[in-house]
Each structure stands twice: as C-alpha cells, then as structure tokens.
Amino acid sequence: MKKTCKEIQALLTLHLAGDLSPVGQARIQKHLATCADCQAALAELQPAFAEIREALAAPADAPRLSPDRHHRILNAARAAAAHPPTFADRLARWLDAGLPPATRYLFLRTALPVALTLLIVIGVGSMMLPSLSMSHKHADLQVVSCAMNSAMAPREIEKLEELRDVRDESVAAPEDLYFGGIAAGPKKKAVEAERPRAESEALSKASDRDDRSYKADKSYEVVNRLAQPASQPEPAAEDKEMALGDMKLEESAAPVVIGGLWGARSAGGRQVARKDSGVVNSPAPATTAPAAPAAPAAAGKPSSTGYMLASDKSDGSDRSDKSDLSDFYAFKSGESREKKEHDSVSLFRAYGVNPTVETAKQPFSTFSIDVDTASYTFTRNSLLQGRLPPPEAVRTEEIVNFFDYHYSPPPAEALFAVHSQCAPAPFRPGQQLLRIGVKARHLGREENRHAVLTFAIDTSGSMSSPERLGLVQQALRLLVDKLSPEDVVGLVQFDNHARLVLDYTRASDKARILKAINALQTSGSTNLEEGMRLAYESARRAFQPGAGNRVLLLSDGAANLGSATADEILAVVADSRRQGIFCSVYGVGRGGLNDAMLETLANKGDGSYVYLDSLDEARRVFVDDLSATLNTVAADVKIQVEFTPSRVEQYRQLGYENRQLKKEDFRDNAIDAGEVGSGQSVTALYELGLAPGSRGPLGVVRIRYRDLRTGRIEEIAAPLAESMLVPAFDQAEPAFQLAACAAEWAEILRGSPYAAGDEASDVAGRLRRAALAFALDSRVQELLRLVETTSQLKRGNNE
Amino acid sequence: MEAIVAAHEQALLRYAGGMLRNPHAAQDAVQHAFIKLCDQGFPVRLDPPALKAWLFRTVHNAAVDLLRREKRLNALHEKAAADPSSDPPAPADGPDRRQLVLDCLTQLPPGEQQILLLRLQQGLPYKVISQTTGLPSGTVGRVLHDAVKKLGGLIKKAGVS
Numbered sequence: 001m002k003k004t005c006k007e008i009q010a011l012l013t014l015h016l017a018g019d020l021s022p023v024g025q026a027r028i029q030k031h032l033a034t035c036a037d038c039q040a041a042l043a044e045l046q047p048a049f050a051e052i053r054e055a056l057a058a059p060a061d062a063p064r065l066s067p068d069r070h071h072r073i074l075n076a077a078r079a080a081a082a083h084p085p086t087f088a089d090r091l092a093r094w095l096d097a098g099l100p101p102a103t104r105y106l107f108l109r110t111a112l113p114v115a116l117t118l119l120i121v122i123g124v125g126s127m128m129l130p131s132l133s134m135s136h137k138h139a140d141l142q143v144v145s146c147a148m149n150s151a152m153a154p155r156e157i158e159k160l161e162e163l164r165d166v167r168d169e170s171v172a173a174p175e176d177l178y179f180g181g182i183a184a185g186p187k188k189k190a191v192e193a194e195r196p197r198a199e200s201e202a203l204s205k206a207s208d209r210d211d212r213s214y215k216a217d218k219s220y221e222v223v224n225r226l227a228q229p230a231s232q233p234e235p236a237a238e239d240k241e242m243a244l245g246d247m248k249l250e251e252s253a254a255p256v257v258i259g260g261l262w263g264a265r266s267a268g269g270r271q272v273a274r275k276d277s278g279v280v281n282s283p284a285p286a287t288t289a290p291a292a293p294a295a296p297a298a299a300g301k302p303s304s305t306g307y308m309l310a311s312d313k314s315d316g317s318d319r320s321d322k323s324d325l326s327d328f329y330a331f332k333s334g335e336s337r338e339k340k341e342h343d344s345v346s347l348f349r350a351y352g353v354n355p356t357v358e359t360a361k362q363p364f365s366t367f368s369i370d371v372d373t374a375s376y377t378f379t380r381n382s383l384l385q386g387r388l389p390p391p392e393a394v395r396t397e398e399i400v401n402f403f404d405y406h407y408s409p410p411p412a413e414a415l416f417a418v419h420s421q422c423a424p425a426p427f428r429p430g431q432q433l434l435r436i437g438v439k440a441r442h443l444g445r446e447e448n449r450h451a452v453l454t455f456a457i458d459t460s461g462s463m464s465s466p467e468r469l470g471l472v473q474q475a476l477r478l479l480v481d482k483l484s485p486e487d488v489v490g491l492v493q494f495d496n497h498a499r500l501v502l503d504y505t506r507a508s509d510k511a512r513i514l515k516a517i518n519a520l521q522t523s524g525s526t527n528l529e530e531g532m533r534l535a536y537e538s539a540r541r542a543f544q545p546g547a548g549n550r551v552l553l554l555s556d557g558a559a560n561l562g563s564a565t566a567d568e569i570l571a572v573v574a575d576s577r578r579q580g581i582f583c584s585v586y587g588v589g590r591g592g593l594n595d596a597m598l599e600t601l602a603n604k605g606d607g608s609y610v611y612l613d614s615l616d617e618a619r620r621v622f623v624d625d626l627s628a629t630l631n632t633v634a635a636d637v638k639i640q641v642e643f644t645p646s647r648v649e650q651y652r653q654l655g656y657e658n659r660q661l662k663k664e665d666f667r668d669n670a671i672d673a674g675e676v677g678s679g680q681s682v683t684a685l686y687e688l689g690l691a692p693g694s695r696g697p698l699g700v701v702r703i704r705y706r707d708l709r710t711g712r713i714e715e716i717a718a719p720l721a722e723s724m725l726v727p728a729f730d731q732a733e734p735a736f737q738l739a740a741c742a743a744e745w746a747e748i749l750r751g752s753p754y755a756a757g758d759e760a761s762d763v764a765g766r767l768r769r770a771a772l773a774f775a776l777d778s779r780v781q782e783l784l785r786l787v788e789t790t791s792q793l794k795r796g797n798n799e
Numbered sequence: 800m801e802a803i804v805a806a807h808e809q810a811l812l813r814y815a816g817g818m819l820r821n822p823h824a825a826q827d828a829v830q831h832a833f834i835k836l837c838d839q840g841f842p843v844r845l846d847p848p849a850l851k852a853w854l855f856r857t858v859h860n861a862a863v864d865l866l867r868r869e870k871r872l873n874a875l876h877e878k879a880a881a882d883p884s885s886d887p888p889a890p891a892d893g894p895d896r897r898q899l900v901l902d903c904l905t906q907l908p909p910g911e912q913q914i915l916l917l918r919l920q921q922g923l924p925y926k927v928i929s930q931t932t933g934l935p936s937g938t939v940g941r942v943l944h945d946a947v948k949k950l951g952g953l954i955k956k957a958g959v960s
Contacts, residue, residue, distance in 0.1 A: 013944035017918065019925070048951030055900035056817065056920040065808045069830045076837040077800035461809050496922060525922055558806060590805070 004031065009041045016042075016049045057524070064465065349596035350392035351657035353752045356687075359645040363699070366666045368659040368673035369438070369637040369682050372602065374587055374595070374611035376402035379749060380782070381590065381613035383789050393595060394750035396655030400683050400742050403779055405735035407439035407681050415441050415634055416703055418718040422725050423732040425687055426766055427744045427758055433729075434651075434686040434720070435736050436641065436701055440633050442679035451487045451548040451630045452504070456535035457520060458555035460495045464522035468589040472554045475586070475618035476517045482626050483507035488547075490538050491516050494531025495524035504542045526558055529569050536573040539581050548630050550582045553601070554612075557587060557594030566600035573605075582632055582675065583607035586621070603658075606635060606675055628677035634705040636673040636713075639684065640666045641720075643699040650689040652754070654743045666704060669713055676705075685743050687754075697721050729766075734773035738780060741767040745787050760791035804833055807851065810921055811858050817916045818862040820905055824869075828861040852930035855917060859931070863909050903953040911946035918943055 008031050014020050015028050032038055065073070357365070375398035382389035410417035419437035426433070455476065463469040483489070484507065491502035491513075502516035535551045543549055570577065577583070583605030585598045593611075602609035608629075612618050621629060638661060643651055665671040676682065688698070698720040706713050726732045729740070745763050747755035764787045774780035808829060815825035832854055904912060910932070917928045918939075925936040932939065 010941065010944055013947045014940050017943070019918075019940065045948065045951065048954060049947055051896070051954065052900055052904075052915070052947060052950055053919050055897040056904075056916065057922075065804065065812065065826060065829060069826055070804065073804055073830060073833040073837065074800060076834040080837040461813075462806065464809065590802070 005035060005038055008032075008035070008038050012038075012042050012045050013049060016046060017053075348390055348392040349599075349658075351395075353747075353750070353754065354653045354655075354657055354660075356650050356652040356689075358650050359643045359648045362663075363643050363645055364640055364663040364666075365643070365651065365653055365686070366638065366640045366661040366663055367653070367656045367684070368661055369639060369676060370397050370603075370656060370659050370674050371401060371676060371680050371682055372398045372599065372609040373402040374599065374609045375399055377611040377613045377617050378587075378593075378595070380786060381611075383786050383793070386793070388790070388793055389749060391749065391751040394746050395657070396743055396746040396750065396752075397659070397684070398655075399746040400655065400685065400739055401681075403738060403742060403783070404777065405437055405681060405683060405739060407437045407735070409439060409679070410441050414716075415705070415707060415714070416716060418701055418703070418716075420701065420718070420720055420724050421732060421736050422688070422698065422720070423729050423736060424727075426729045426737075426740055427755070427762065428687055430689075432688040432690055432725075433736075433740055434688050434698070435739055436639070436684045436686075436720075437681060437735075438639065438676075438683075438703060439681040440676045440679060443627065443631050443633060448484075448627065448631055448678075449546060449548045450484065450544075451550060452539070452542050452544050453483075453487065453630075454490045454492060454535050454539040454542070454551045456492045456494065456498075456531050456551055456553045456555075458495075458526060458528070458531065458553075459493050459520050459522045460524055460526035460558070461522055462526065462556055462558045463589070465589070468556055469520060469522055471588055471612055471615065471618065472586075473517055473520060474615055475554075475612060475622055477514060478619060479622040479626070480507065480510055480513050480517070482623055488542065488544075489513050490542060492531060492535040492538060493520060494527055494534070495522070496527055498527065498530040498534040500534065500538055504538075526555070528555065528557075529572060532569050533572050536576040536581065540576045540579065543579065543581070548582070548632065549580060550584060550607070550630065551605075552584045552586065553598075554586045554588065555598070556589035557598045566597045566604060569601065570604045577605060581606075584629060585609045587611040599658075603674075604672065606672070608675065608677075625677075628680045631678040632675045632708055633678050634707055635675045636669070636671070637676050637703065637705040638666050638671070638673045640702045640704070641684075641686070641699060642702070643688075644697060647691055647694050647696055647698050648688050649691050652687045654685040654687065654747065656684065666702070669706075683739050685739060695722060730769075734770050737766065737770035738774065738783075741770060741787070742783060745783075745790065749790065760787055764788050764791055800837065803836070803850070807854055808833075811854055813920060814855060814916050815858050815862050817901065817904060817920055818859070818909070818912055819865060820901065824865050825862075828858050828865060831861045832857040848927050848930065851923070852927050855921075855923075855931045859909070859913050866909070899957055900950070900954055903950055903957055906953055907946060907950060911942055911949065914939055914942045915946045915950070
C-alpha cells in the first residue's frame with residue numbers, strides 16, 4: 001500500500017462523519033476517484049460507520065434524572081451556597097486543577113522554593129541579630145507559631161484561651177499594662193508594633209526570674225490576642241501583620257494580601273447570601289442599582305447592549321488563559337461568580353429601569369408598542385413553584401399588558417382609541433400616575449384574512465418533557481381545532497437539522513395535520529438558525545399576498561448549533577421578513593430558557609413573544625385570543641407622548657425599557673416597531689410630578705402606525721386633557737387601579753430602586769379592592785393570589 | 800443550578816448510558832458529577848463549552864470508576880458461582896441490531912468509547928472533545944477512526960457468531 005493510501009484510509013471515518021475541512025474533503029474525493037484500494041476500504045467502512053452512527057444517534061428514550069436525585073443535587077447546591085469553600089480549599093484546588101500545567105509547574109518549581117528559601121534566610125538572619133536576647137527570639141517564634149495557629153486551628157486556640165482564663169486572676173496587672181490598647185485601630189499600628197517587643201522584654205525579665213508559668217501565661221495571652229479576631233477575619237490579618245512586623249519581616253506585603261483576600265471572600269459570601277435570599281426590596285439591589293444610571297444609554301440604543309447569551313463572547317467571561325490567575329482571584333468574590341452564573345444560565349437580559357426625566361430638558365417620551373406577555377407567565381410560573389423570579393426576567397410592561405382592561409373599542413373606521421386617565425399615584429406619595437391605554441379595533445369575521453402559518457418546532461433533546469414538547473403538541477392541537485378551513489399550515493421541525501415534515505396543508509385536512517403533530521419526536525441538538533431559515537424559506541414559497549403570513553416558533557430557545565444570537569438569525573431571514581411575514585415566538589420550559597434571545601427575535605421579527613407555562617395559557621393564546629394572534633391590524637406602531645413642561649415638571653415611564661426610541665425615530669418610517677393584533681390593547685404608565693397650581697392639558701399622545709389594510713402610514717393624536725385628572729386614586733376606574741397595582745408589583749419584583757422599601761402586601765391591599773370589579777376575570781383573581789404569594793415569599797426570605 | 804441540571808442531564812445520561820448499559824449506574828454517575836460541581840464550588844468557568852467539557856469528563860471518570868468496581872465485583876461473583884458465560888447473542892436486526900452495536904461498544908477501551916460517544920452520540924465539536932479528553936484534536940480524529948474500525952470488526956464478529 002502506498003503512503004498516501006495509508007494516510008487517506010486513516011481519514012475515511014472523518015470523511016464519512018463530514019468532519020474534514022472542505023479542502024481535505026476534496027482531496028479525499030480526488031484520491032478515491034483514482035484508487036480502487038481506498039474505494040474498497042471506504043465501502044467496507046461505510047456500512048459499519050452508518051450502523052454505529054445510527055445506533056448512537058438513535059433517540060434514546062430521553063432519560064432524565066429521577067426526582068430524588070434532582071433533590072439530592074439541589075440540596076448539595078444549597079449546602080454549597082451556604083458554605084462557600086474556604087480560601088485553603090480553593091488554593092488547594094487551584095494548585096490541583098485550576099492552573100494550566102505550565103503555570104502549575106512554574107509555581108511549584110519556582111515560587112514555593114523561593115518562598116521557603118526566603119523564610120529560612122529571614123529566620124537565620126533574625127537569629128544572628130545580636131541585639132535580641134535569647135528569650136526575645138523565643139517569644140518571636142511563639143508569635144509566629146501563634147500566627148499560624150490562628151489561621152489553621154481556631155479550636156486549639158480556644159483551648160489555650162480557656163487555660164488562660166483560669167490563670168487570669170494571678171497575672172491581671174501586667175496584662176493590663178501591656179495590652180490595654182488592643183482594640184486600637186490601624187493608626188496606632190506603629191505603636192502597637194513596638195508593644196510585642198516590650199512584652200518580650202517582660203518575658204525576658206520573667207525568664208530571668210525563671211518563672212515558667214508566668215512566661216506561659218504571656219504566650220497564652222499572645223495566642224488569645226491573635227485568636228480573638230479569628231471570628232473577624234480582617235482584623236486577624238492585621239494582627240498577624242503586626243506580629244510578623246516585629247520580626248523585622250520586610251515582606252509584610254504577604255500578610256496584607258492574605259488579609260485583603262480574606263476580606264474579599266467574606267464580603268463575597270455575604271453578597272451570595274443576600275442574593276440567594278432573593279430580597280429584592282433592599283435599598284439598592286445589586287442587580288439593578290448599577291444598571292439604573294446606565295438606563296438612558298441602554299434604553300436609547302437597545303441593540304447595542306450586550307446579550308446575556310451563553311454563546312456571546314463579548315461579556316468578558318471568555319477570558320484568555322493568561323488571565324487565569326486574575327480569574328481565580330475574581331472567583332473569590334461571590335458577586336462575580338454569581339454574575340457568571342447568571343450570564344451563562346439564566347439567559348435574561350437586564351435593561352435597567354427608566355429614570356426620571358425633567359420635562360424641560362426632554363418633553364418627548366417615544367417608545368415602540370409591545371404586546372408581549374411572556375414575562376408575566378414566566379413570573380407566574382416561578383411564583384407557583386415557590387420562588388421569586390430573577391429580577392431581570394420581570395418586564396413591567398409585559399406584566400401590565402397581560403390583563404384585559406376592557407377599554408371601549410374605537411369608533412367605526414378608526415383603528416385606535418386612546419384612553420387616558422390620571423390620578424394620584426398610590427405608591428408614590430406626591431406624584432400622579434398617568435395611564436395611557438391604546439385599544440386596537442377588533443376585526444369582524446368577514447375582515448379576517450385567512451392565515452398561512454409555518455410552525456417552526458424545536459424538537460431537540462432539551463424539549464423532551466411533557467411541559468415542553470408535550471405542551472407544544474397540546475397547544476397545536478388546540479390551535480388546529482380553531483383554524484378556519486381555508487387557513488394553510490406547514491410544519492418545520494428542527495433539531496440537528498431542519499426539515500419540512502408537513503408540506504402546506506389546508507386546515508380542513510385536520511387529520512393530516514394532527515398526524516404530523518403527533519409524530520413529533522425529540523432528539524439531538526438545537527439548530528435554531530437552520531430551523532428559522534427553513535421556516536422562512538418555506539413561508540416565502542407558500543406566501544399568499546393579502547393573507548396573514550406568519551412563522552410561529554415554538555422553542556425553549558436553548559440553541560446550541562449554528563449561530564445562536566437573535567440578530568444573526570434575523571439577518572439570515574431579513575428578506576423574507578421585509579416581505580411581510582410576521583413572527584410569533586412561543587417560549588416553553590424553564591431551565592435554560594433563552595428569554596433574551598426569544599424576546600429579541602419576536603421584537604425584531606415583527607411579532608410577539610409569549611411564554612407558555614401551562615395548557616391554560618396555551619388555550620388563552622391559541623383559542624381565546626387567536627384572532628388577535630393571527631390578525632395583525634397595524635405594524636410599526638410607535639407612541640410618542642409630549643408633555644407640557646409648564647404643567648408636568650418631570651415624568652418617569654414604567655417599563656418599556658427595551659422599547660425606547662429616540663424622538664426623531666417617531667417619524668422615521670424605517671424604524672422597526674411593534675405590531676398590534678385585532679382587538680389588542682396596550683397600556684403605558686407614567687409617574688408624573690405636576691407643577692403646583694398649574695392648569696391645562698398635560699400634553700399630547702401621538703400614535704403612528706402602518707395600517708395593514710391599506711399599507712399606509714398614519715398618525716393620530718389625542719390630548720391629555722385636564723378632564724382626565726381624578727382627585728383620588730380610589731375614584732379612578734377599576735382598570736386604572738388594576739394597572740397601577742400590576743405595575744407596582746412588577747416594580748417590586750424587579751427590584752426597581754423607585755420601589756425600594758415597598759411591600760407586596762400593600763399592593764395586595766389595593767388590588768383586593770380593585771379586583772372586586774373583576775370578579776369574573778380569572779386573570780385578575782390569579783394576580784391577586786400571586787401578589788399575596790409574593791409578600792409571603794418575601795417575608796419568608798427576610799426571616 | 801437547576802438550569803444547569805436541566806440543560807445537561809439528558810445528554811449526560813445518554814452518554815453515561817452508552818458506557819454503562821445500566822440506567823441506574825448511569826444516573827449514579829451523572830448525579831455524582833453534578834454534586835461534585837456543587838461541592839467544589841463551581842471549579843469551572845460556567846460558559847457552556849468549558850462546563851460541558853468538565854461535566855462530560857467528570858461523568859466519564861465516574862463511569863470508568865463504576866465499571867472498574869463492577870468488574871471487580873463480577874470477578875468475585877464469577878469465582879463464587881463458577882457460572883459459565885451466558886449464551887452467545889443470536890444474530891439479529893432492527894432494534895436488536897442497535898442493541899448489539901451498543902453492547903459491542905462497551906467492549907472498547909474507555910478512551911475510545913468516550914470519543915465515539917462524544918462525537919457521534921453527542922455531536923460535540925472537536926474543540927470541546929479535546930477539552931474533555933485532554934487530547935489534541937488531530938488525535939481525537941485518529942482515535943475516532945480507530946474506534947469505528949475496531950467497533951465495526953467487533954460487530955461483524957458478534958453478528959456472525
């Protein structure tokens with residue numbers, strides 16, 4: 001056999017697996033065409049390989065860990081969070097595994113011997129110093145050993161302390177003399193550094209007297225001094241430093257470093273504990289407080305903020321190996337660890353909280369409409385499982401917009417109606433709460449366009465559980481039942497690869513669609529990019545002008561093959577999108593839900609984002625509100641509120657942080673904005689500081705949108721008249737009170753600094769009264785229960 | 800933590816199942832890996848490739864440990880019972896054929912099993928595999944090829960006998 005043949009044959013498996021570079025692939029094909037031997041080898045290998053691949057890749061029955069094992073793991077996690085590993089643990093592990101081999105070698109071979117040599121040299125040097133008496137030396141060694149003891153074995157020190165206590169009475173006076181100022185701060189360091197010397201002189205005197213017991217007492221006292229701070233790490237380090245300083249140790253930097261780390265660790269530990277308890281109403285919650293000042297910048301340009309996506313490399317968690325050391329130290333602080341965990345696991349993006357704006361500086365508040373409700377259902381799901389949701393999962397506008405405020409529909413032929421009301425803000429004394437409700441027209445039956453629906457269904461391994469694919473299938477069955485006969489349905493399934501499993505079929509052929517839905521099976525990874533690409537391609541092929549063309553993505557968003565950011569995926573499908581294909585995104589499953597990506601996908605893909613946490617929610621979306629879901633009446637809907645500076649001194653919008661637009665974007669028709677379905681309503685809330693004693697209208701609300709019936713851009717305006725002002729919150733309409741409560745609840749849950757110190761129980765009190773008017777609305781009754789749950793959860797955590 | 804478990808448990812269980820052929824043992828191995836992750840206070844950076852590599856490596860080591868222990872126990876049992884080995888498996892097709900492949904897989908050395916499973920069952924990229932195994936990616940390819948060839952031979956032998 002020739003040498004090339006040998007080489008080629010060694011690569012045949014990779015050739016079959018498709019793992020070679022295009023160049024290598026071409027080279028092999030070229031060779032195969034000419035070499036019979038290698039062809040034979042390939043022919044021999046191929047069936048075996050195919051069989052192995054099939055056997056391995058075949059969908060195993062997707063096992064999960066049994067519940068008791070889950071339980072054990074979570075217990076371990078909790079225990080680990082309660083007792084973060086000690087510095088010594090981390091150092092040992094770091095030496096063991098954390099370092100790249102080369103660095104470890106360097107450390108063990110160089111740093112340790114150097115340190116040891118230094119220690120010996122210093123030890124010998126101090127022995128040589130003639131000015132020190134023998135006993136002084138003795139005391140120094142005691143001090144050193146005590147310093148070590150204090151770090152290593154607090155228990156032994158306690159024993160010594162007990163001994164000391166016994167002897168206390170006999171030698172009280174000299175102790176007072178020498179240790180009167182122990183509690184002195186760092187300023188007295190120099191003075192204190194002298195003290196051990198004085199003490200050692202006393203010791204030498206004692207030894208002159210050959211009073212052994214007295215000497216022992218003194219060393220116990222030193223032990224005690226060092227042991228005291230063992231429970232308070234920072235002072236301990238300082239004391240050690242002092243003790244060592246007396247030894248003429250010039251390298252006093254070393255103990256300082258230890259002390260610093262120690263302090264950092266204990267601070268970090270506290271941080272973790274606080275975060276774990278989920279206390280979001282602490283005065284400045286760690287997650288939101290730093291984001292708040294950055295909010296205007298982030299809100300002004302949402303697309304430029306970093307994603308909290310696992311695959312995103314720009315967030316600094318992907319550091320080069322060189323910085324391993326700094327990484328290790330960074331790990332010491334619990335906060336950075338926590339942050340990393342958030343970055344890679346929870347996959348929510350924090351947008352901060354809208355700041356208060358001075359009307360004189362910026363009278364315009366411009367934002368894109370948002371009919372998503374995912375945040376509410378996700379929050380509900382969290383609370384029903386007995387946990388507070390992560391603050392960044394709570395988007396105030398999505399929680400407010402979940403409810404039906406029964407705004408009266410617009411008059412004939414108008415597309416939108418604006419319902420504004422303003423009353424004293426119940427949770428912000430001295431401020432007014434402005435509600436702007438926008439209601440879209442409900443299309444009549446004859447106006448409904450028929451729908452061309454392309455479902456993109458994630459059937460990766462992560463979807464294989466009843467609350468994921470199972471829920472998706474149930475939801476689709478409900479939906480198919482509600483479709484009108486002339487609607488058309490296609491089904492794209494994607495895992496490692498995407499495929500069209502059901503070519504476009506009329507909804508009248510229900511049996512065939514249901515069969516395709518029931519046949520869905522999970523396996524493999526999530527190639528969301530390919531799935532979306534194929535779905536849009538298919539939708540473009542099946543495109544019917546005048547119909548509601550829509551891609552519906554159902555996924556847990558845990559994309560791990562192909563490019564995985566929403567922007568990249570949308571770049572791929574940009575052309576189809578401009579053609580007028582809408583996109584609805586339905587998220588399922590909790591663990592690994594990539595909320596940030598799904599939300600952006602829906603936002604940029606001209607559609608809405610809904611989180612399906614239960615069959616009830618699926619029923620609401622696919623049965624009750626199907627008309628709104630499928631019949632978009634207006635696209636690129638933007639709202640601009642212009643406040644009168646003489647009337648409104650300052651304002652703050654609640655929510656819509658990631659939908660903010662610049663003032664000039666309002667009339668820029670190229671700017672993408674939200675879509676509104678038939679009969680849908682959107683509510684925006686502002687907290688206002690009114691100028692005292694002023695009268696007149698508060699401002700103007702403008703809505704700009706593309707009417708999908710005519711394709712024309714239109715703009716309407718409605719004044720914020722004086723007449724909408726209500727003197728007391730209790731006199732405002734129930735819908736107003738409901739929206740105020742929902743928003744305040746969201747603000748508390750997401751740890752908004754403006755709601756710091758507010759209690760969910762206060763919200764529950766207000767809501768209980770408002771909910772009386774919604775006795776038949778199960779959503780409102782549910783909200784009341786959730787708010788009550790929240791106040792209990794928080795109380796539980798505070799204890 | 801819950802999210803980490805949910806995101807990885809299925810892949811890890813399939814992996815461990817491939818090596819151990821015993822669902823309970825596989826669950827043990829995966830549980831062990833997750834608990835180790837907690838106990839060590841997250842010794843690995845939590846970005847997915849590194850975490851995945853760490854988890855697969857830990858599950859692999861746990862599985863190898865379990866196999867060793869099992870082998871020792873089996874040796875004891877066999878000595879005690881002097882039990883002749885079970886009937887040779889009948890040649891089969893369909894799902895049994897798949898079973899056969901999986902049975903043969905357990906006869907490979909653990910290192911080759913590991914790479915076969917990581918590449919063909921889990922579909923991991925070479926970079927992650929080399930992070931998991933500590934082998935350069937060129938070597939991963941070579942081992943993969945050897946493993947496929949060897950496994951092909953084993954299957955043929957088992958299929959014929």
